[in-house]
């Protein structure tokens with residue numbers, strides 16, 4: 476890009492958002508180079524614009540269309556697939572200033588800006604006795620726009636479904652700057668609803684989501700956690716199957732393997748019995764009588780499944796204690812190795828034990844610590860490969876190991892991504908995962924939305 480051309484472009488972009496909200500210095504741009512994964516940027520961005528309204532986003536998109544600029548949308552950058560990292564000469568749109576939250580108690584909906592933080596929406600809903608269930612573990616950082624773009628899940632999704640289940644309407648800006656509002660924002664049954672849903676999971680490759688209307692539900696009046704420790708991973712996985720087949724619907728059913736638990740124990744000294752093979756954390760919520768019944772029924776199923784220790788929380792402080800291990804996973808793992816490649820496969824419930832066994836065998840083969848935890852109730856596993864990026868030999872073993880995990884996911888009829896998306900990290904596997912016909916259809920959809928191929932290029936969709 477010639478210098479005069481560059482200055483002209485920057486002047487146009489400044490005229491939309493103002494001097495303060497256009498970042499161009501290398502040290503400012505560096506903050507946008509990575510997301511929470513180990514993905515490296517595909518190139519250096521031209522600038523970061525921080526618009527405050529949908530019409531400013533539209534102005535920026537018109538300018539990007541005029542100058543042929545690639546556009547990368549960014550929420551909180553908590554993504555784990557490299558989706559929001561820059562491509563060469565890209566205009567990065569940081570949407571954090573679009574953070575308005577308006578609640579309609581009567582309609583039980585929330586009208587929110589794409590940059591609103593997920594946990595802030597949840598907190599606002601709860602003050603009115605309402606509930607926004609999707610709960611990615613990154614909820615105190617992630618934006619709702621990022622959640623839509625990745626169709627985020629979380630522990631509660633086993634009962635309540637994922638982000639797409641709560642999207643009633645979307646305001647978005649198309650590649651040429653056209654503003655669209657799709658969905659009726661009421662019952663979610665309008666004909667435009669399917670267009671709104673098309674943007675969910677599109678990872679910034681089809682349009683820029685700027686505002687969202689979300690369905691809320693009633694806040695469950697009671698909740699109770701049941702924790703079970705198993706000597707054998709197989710018994711824990713078989714118990715997950717039994718629970719899901721029993722008709723009980725826990726609102727979370729989380730699994731942690733032995734290596735994860737050993738890391739947590741070394742960090743927190745919770746007094747977990749030695750040689751614990753797996754932990755299940757099961758949450759029930761709803762009316763108090765139902766919750767009490769379900770928690771006991773889950774405990775009974777866990778004992779029948781071979782659990783050596785089962786505890787049902789009796790108080791709020793018990794609850795917090797039982798979830799302590801799960802919440803400490805990230806920090807505990809960082810004490811083993813400073814870096815990790817966090818994977819996100821989804822496998823059929825009947826094949827969780829087999830998948831975990833195959834994945835753990837890779838640790839020895841590739842000489843890398845691997846831990847597995849995840850939302851077992853819907854088969855969403857997070858195998859994490861731990862490594863030290865300062866050690867070139869160890870770093871070189873990461874990708875062959877990650878590829879082996881993806882192949883296991885596909886071999887057991889699973890998927891490459893349960894909730895984190897494809898970004899750049901899983902791009903190479905999309906041919907194998909989707910097949911030629913589905914890829915061709917997705918390319919046709921992409922071509923309609925983005926004929927110039929400027930929205931998040933090099934991500935999600937591999938060339939045909």
Ligand SMILES: Cc1cc2nc3c(=O)[nH]c(=O)nc-3n(C[C@H](O)[C@H](O)[C@H](O)COP(=O)(O)OP(=O)(O)OC[C@H]3O[C@@H](n4cnc5c(N)ncnc54)[C@H](O)[C@@H]3O)c2cc1C
Nearest residue numbers: 550551552553554558612618620621624627628679684894
């Ligand atoms: C510790 C940790 C725990 C996590 N736990 C979970 C979990 O339990 N469940 C889960 O689903 N994920 C989880 N994640 C992953 C991540 O937080 C989610 O993918 C989240 O939805 C990303 O939101 P974000 O605002 O950070 O998006 P970003 O990382 O900024 O962007 C992610 C993708 O969405 C696109 N995008 C962002 N905003 C928009 C928009 N407004 N319009 C169009 N495209 C957009 C970007 O271009 C990019 O492709 C976790 C991450 C971390 C670090």
